[in-house]
Amino acid sequence: MNICGSVENFMVNGGLLPIDKSDKDDLFITCASFEQRSTGLADCMTGNYRVKQSAIYVNSEFRNLKSTQDNINIIESKLQKVSDNYLGLRLGSWGNAVEQFQVLRKLVAPNNVCSGTTRVTVDITTFTRESLISCLALLRWAYPKGTVRLAYISPKEYNPAGKAMIRKLELESSKTRDKANDLDQHLSASEMQRHLWLSRGFRCIRNAIGFPGLQRQNLPALLILLPGYEIERALTIVNAIEPVQVMLGRPTDATRDEFYERSLDAKTQMVRLFKSRQPVREFDFSCKSIETTSQAILDVATVFYDTHNIYMTSLSTKPTLVAMFLTAIKLNRIQVTCSVPRDYNIDDYSTGMHEVSFFNLPQD
């Protein structure tokens, strides 16, 4: 994983270049969403980036939002400039795994397997987790001899409006309470969750297409879970799978200190909630480094590979999902599980763009 620092610095230093600086990329794929950072990599096409074909993937559920349309306009205008052939929008649905997969397949691998040394750049920033897993599986299958470069842009802030509201409520509450007696009083956890959320509710749990795993009736279930901020979503997964043990990732870093503290806090709450149901063991993982996390998951999974039916899911950053994907292709008896939420926090998901990083997807 190559972290190139802040988006501003990256742009100052020339911005996005083709994989082979002397030649155009063959394909550029991105996902446009309601998040501001979905335009990040297009914004970074300041200098010499050129590509033969490009396309934008959009979730149909978000297509008609003004924020999504604004972002599509920005990305489209940039791609029209840097592409020989801009293919346009491809609409999939995060509510329908099969449709989503088929749309991505046509987008990522229109000609099935390509035996040449194709160069593909994919901005993974705002793909949903399930669509990203599908995308990675397709990329790895379609370009066995090619170079697949993944780009990721972290946000400046999650839930900016929710955090502002909490600050306001805390201020109001501090004015009204007796400071001498009640200094440690804070907002309740449920009040915090009401304002700070990325997704909520539950539609279904399903395996990512291409990663059904192998379930043997004589083995117990084990869940490897990389937690993010979404506590309820994690609980729903645990309730559905009913593992005999949860291996819970403990984040060791984040692109910002604030993100790190929030994810640690969420992880602590999860441990408390899970423990009454089954044993929980923790292991370290990185929210930023694909290599570190991939190795960490591999180490954990290897221990239980022959003795448990392993499920694996990440609710953390997109790089951790890539790490999970890399483990799943090595240990194909593991099931990659996705939980589909009812809603995303469209109005207050994230804001800004912080760091940009790149990672070349290893091929066989």
Next chain:
Amino acid sequence: MPETKRYSENPFVVESPEKLDVEEVYDLFVRENSGVEVVQQRKHAFIWGPRGSGKSMLLRYLEPKCQAIRFTEQGETWEKGLRRFVEGANPFLGIRIACKEGYFNKTELEMMDKSSAQILSEHMMNLSLASATLNVLDSQFPVDFFTTESKVILARKVSRLFNSASIGGSLNEASTDFKIETDPFKWTWRLFDAELRNLQEYLRQQALPEGKVRYQGATSGYHDFLLPFARIVQELFPGKRVPLYFFIDDADRLKIYQQQLVNSWMANRDLNMICIKTAAQFHEYRTMMTRDGSLLENPHDYTEFSIEALYSSTNDSYTEKIRAIVTKRLHFAGIDRTPEEFLQPDPEQERLLKKMKEVTAAEWEKVGKPGKQNDFVHRYAVPRLFQELKRTKQRRNYAGFENIVHLSSGVARYFLEPCYLMFEELLQQQRRDELTTGISPAVQRDVLYKYSEDFVLDLEKIRKDLTPDTFDTLDRLSVLLNSLGRLFYENLTNPESRDARLFSFTVRGELSQEARDVLDLAKRYRYFQLRTYSSKEGGGRELWYVLNRRLCPVYKLDPTGFGGRLSIQSSHLDLAMRDTNKFVTLRLKSGEDDQPDLFSLEALS
């Protein structure tokens, strides 16, 4: 005696039955009122029950080694018990497969047409059943229980159920890992395991085909695989007819067409060879149709047992069952107390209740001795207690073993969970003395109230799972719960009330679509339990909705009441879903005016 450490840490810990070894299952299982008599009959069966009600424990208890322990006499080894069981009057070979999330309901199957998905699903389930059978034969029978020769014959015969060309690779894998002559069961298990892996691999590749990929491996159905497989396994028990009982656990997790498949198996009558026992949550098992569109009928095709219905039976079978469970757990934890001693009621309120019993006994004399005095006291003492608590502005404390049994509404897990939290609370407060003597009524009260409140607050969690177009339905349910809660409370605390301990209702007249949606939602999330009763007119059963007793602490109701139900007109049910005040006022007014049109009381049938 099971591994006791976790019970000494907290005797009410809820463990997944999958995690328990055979001895632990046997030690923890409470046979009384478990449904075991129904399920072990030589018939197909459905076992209905919500999550946590003990379905998996029941199925695991019916596995061979548990039965062996059951049939073992003093001083004998379990191997002797196993022989006694197999040679007894009603032997069977219990094989459980779990349909946990992601085991059979694979996303890749949705990429196929229904017919292909059904064929592959059946093959996948057959392979799972067969490999589970081999695993049970290998691990739950002594090595010398079957002769090596009979095991080898089984391995060879079973492998011939498939076309050898289509399973060539799997045969090689099995032979690489195990020798058929020395490890015939393991060899056969490996054969099925390899086939299952091939199928999973096909599902994986199906997503990424270069051109159209066709499944070229073996497939299997009921008549060409499962039935002959069972016949071959039976040959291991010469001179005996030992049917295979296939336990399909968590079948509510299957896709509808997979449930149809299970139903199709159950429509067959090869009961001397195969009995299918399907365990599921009633409302989540979405079809009783077979694959060819026939309806599975009771009692023609199957028998059934509802674990939850135990609670509604007039004897105390559910209480007895919970008492036995808690007694065992306290014993494993080294706590020398009965459940009633460990979970004592509030002494103050017990004294008050005793006083109320004396008051109602005297009242019986005053009102002309209607019926038997005991019945009168039973009917009115608790309402008088609630009336007194209301008058003195006190809350009911629901502490006490029997109260908690009622609050758990027929689900063992709903008893164990709050008790687990009470124990944790003591640990947190470092009240170590109480850990071995009993949980104080105050701690019980606080946890039980919170547990009840959480159930009401869950409505907001449910909202997150619903689409916005169904938010109204949830809002109506919330109002309906409040309306009924308040109405039942007013009824309970009204000294003039004739039948104060009402807790359930029936609906007169055609339900509106909105009411249907609300009641369906309430059933799905277990706010109401659905029962039936025989209609006065005869010739049919009417629906009867019972409020989940976990709601009692929040609505200040009596969880012990069973007698009678409200009969509500459908138009008034609609009102109850919209306006609590109007509904309750109207009801109280109609009560005063003696207008039975709003609702009338019906005696328990």
